[in-house]
Amino acid sequence: MSNKVLVTATINDEEMSFLCEPRQSLLEVLRDVLNLTGAKEGCNNGNCGACAVIMNGVLVNSCLVLGVEANGATITTIEGITPKEGLHPLQQKFLEDAALQCGICTPGFIVAAKALLDKNPNPTEHEVRFWLAGNLCRCTGYDKIVRAVLDAAEIMRAEKQTA
Amino acid sequence: MQAFSYVPARTLSEAAEILAREGEQAKCLSGGTDLIVFLREGRRSAKVVVDVKGIPELNQLSYSPKEGLTIGAAVPCYRIYNDAQVIANYPGLIDATTLIGGIAIQGRATLGGNVCTASPAGDSIPILIAYEATCIVVSRNVTKAIPLEKFFLGPGRTVLQPGELLVAFKLPPPKPNSGAAYLRFIPRNEMDIAVTSAGAMVVLDEAKANFVSARIALGAVAPTPLFVPEAGAALAGRPVSDEAIEAAARAAQAAARPITDMRGSAEQRKHLSYVMTKRALLKAIERARGGS
Numbered sequence: 001m002s003n004k005v006l007v008t009a010t011i012n013d014e015e016m017s018f019l020c021e022p023r024q025s026l027l028e029v030l031r032d033v034l035n036l037t038g039a040k041e042g043c044n045n046g047n048c049g050a051c052a053v054i055m056n057g058v059l060v061n062s063c064l065v066l067g068v069e070a071n072g073a074t075i076t077t078i079e080g081i082t083p084k085e086g087l088h089p090l091q092q093k094f095l096e097d098a099a100l101q102c103g104i105c106t107p108g109f110i111v112a113a114k115a116l117l118d119k120n121p122n123p124t125e126h127e128v129r130f131w132l133a134g135n136l137c138r139c140t141g142y143d144k145i146v147r148a149v150l151d152a153a154e155i156m157r158a159e160k161q162t163a
Numbered sequence: 164m165q166a167f168s169y170v171p172a173r174t175l176s177e178a179a180e181i182l183a184r185e186g187e188q189a190k191c192l193s194g195g196t197d198l199i200v201f202l203r204e205g206r207r208s209a210k211v212v213v214d215v216k217g218i219p220e221l222n223q224l225s226y227s228p229k230e231g232l233t234i235g236a237a238v239p240c241y242r243i244y245n246d247a248q249v250i251a252n253y254p255g256l257i258d259a260t261t262l263i264g265g266i267a268i269q270g271r272a273t274l275g276g277n278v279c280t281a282s283p284a285g286d287s288i289p290i291l292i293a294y295e296a297t298c299i300v301v302s303r304n305v306t307k308a309i310p311l312e313k314f315f316l317g318p319g320r321t322v323l324q325p326g327e328l329l330v331a332f333k334l335p336p337p338k339p340n341s342g343a344a345y346l347r348f349i350p351r352n353e354m355d356i357a358v359t360s361a362g363a364m365v366v367l368d369e370a371k372a373n374f375v376s377a378r379i380a381l382g383a384v385a386p387t388p389l390f391v392p393e394a395g396a397a398l399a400g401r402p403v404s405d406e407a408i409e410a411a412a413r414a415a416q417a418a419a420r421p422i423t424d425m426r427g428s429a430e431q432r433k434h435l436s437y438v439m440t441k442r443a444l445l446k447a448i449e450r451a452r453g454g455s
Contacts (some may be wrong), residue, residue, distance in 0.1 A: 015269075021166060022166070022168055023165065044203070045203070045204075046268060052267055058239075058271075059270050060267050061268070064196050064199050065195060066192070069171075069195075089175075092207055122385075131266050134267045
């Protein structure tokens with residue numbers, strides 16, 4: 001029953017093949033098989049958003065996806081959002097705006113915020129709060145996180161204009 | 164989590180074959196937002212998980228003014244609330260699909276899953292009942308159409324037999340001068356399970372002054388989502404008035420048979436059945452009269 005299945009997926013722009021058991025979540029596969037430990041296990045039941053990844057353009061909680069479901073999928077994790085050099089504007093602004101304390105929720109927030117800004121580069125504060133309602137932070141409260149996302153959005157819009 | 168094998172089914176007949184062979188040992192996976200948690204926590208067991216979201220019939224989302232709306236059981240919420248035809252013709256479905264979980268849940272969670280989990284508080288169910296949804300169920304030999312209000316037996320229990328698969332929901336086209344709405348009561352703004360909820364669909368006459376008919380269903384006030392035909396009957400043929408709405412809300416309250424649990428007391432839920440019915444009706448009437 002525990003026969004492993006061969007899965008091929010494009011993860012962070014790189015085609016990867018791996019073996020996984022059907023019962024393993026995508027989160028377990030990312031962390032334990034592929035050594036992509038950016039996505040975190042918080043609640044493991046879909047409440048906290050610490051394991052968020054973008055799968056085929058859609059924000060999902062990787063603890064609620066089976067690794068085998070990733071076959072043929074395109075996945076972006078926090079590692080894929082981080083540029084080769086320096087930081088993504090979201091990462092930069094989370095640092096500058098002190099939008100984290102312990103940091104466990106941060107990758108999930110940044111991945112979720114990236115999914116929002118891909119779709120809506122100029123969100124209102126209300127839209128940011130609504131979009132991030134599925135991500136829990138137990139340290140900072142949310143004001144600084146929301147401000148960091150809005151600040152990053154501004155920078156990304158400016159970068160796009162000059163590009 | 165216990166070990167199981169995984170089959171990504173590509174056709175209805177392939178899925179029906181496996182379900183017939185494995186019976187209760189097979190579980191259908193669509194969005195996984197309930198099933199994966201249930202398997203992990205040992206609340207359900209499976210020898211085979213059949214991934215049904217690659218089956219075309221479970222992925223259809225189509226509308227025609229003549230046939231109405233077909234929603235495949237494995238269509239995720241985000242596809243439903245981004246669909247122009249659903250937005251234009253079934254705003255009550257937008258109410259429900261935008262408040263199930265957060266964005267990451269809506270990216271995966273499906274109406275088929277919400278219905279098969281059969282929680283009395285399932286947010287898509289009262290409005291689907293109000294919209295007169297029919298469940299299309301397929302097994303190896305038979306295709307059945309079951310009105311959604313007859314689909315539930317108790318918490319987590321449905322009429323689906325081993326070997327049967329929920330394929331899609333069919334909703335009739337909206338009648339002229341009709342409107343619908345779904346509302347739930349929760350003690351916070353978002354991201355919670357209904358203490359009590361109500362879905363309502365009203366059909367008005369041409370002058371938009373009288374009720375022709377209405378369908379009302381409640382969530383979280385009985386062992387199953389609760390269709391309340393008495394509430395609709397209290398409106399049919401009467402003028403749109405405070406008195407008629409009051410009578411319907413009282414009928415819904417009388418039909419509710421809630422329990423006390425961590426989310427609310429039976430007494431509070433009784434009261435909320437009245438309040439939420441009234442509010443859902445007012446919103447549905449507003450929409451029938453051309454409001455958003």
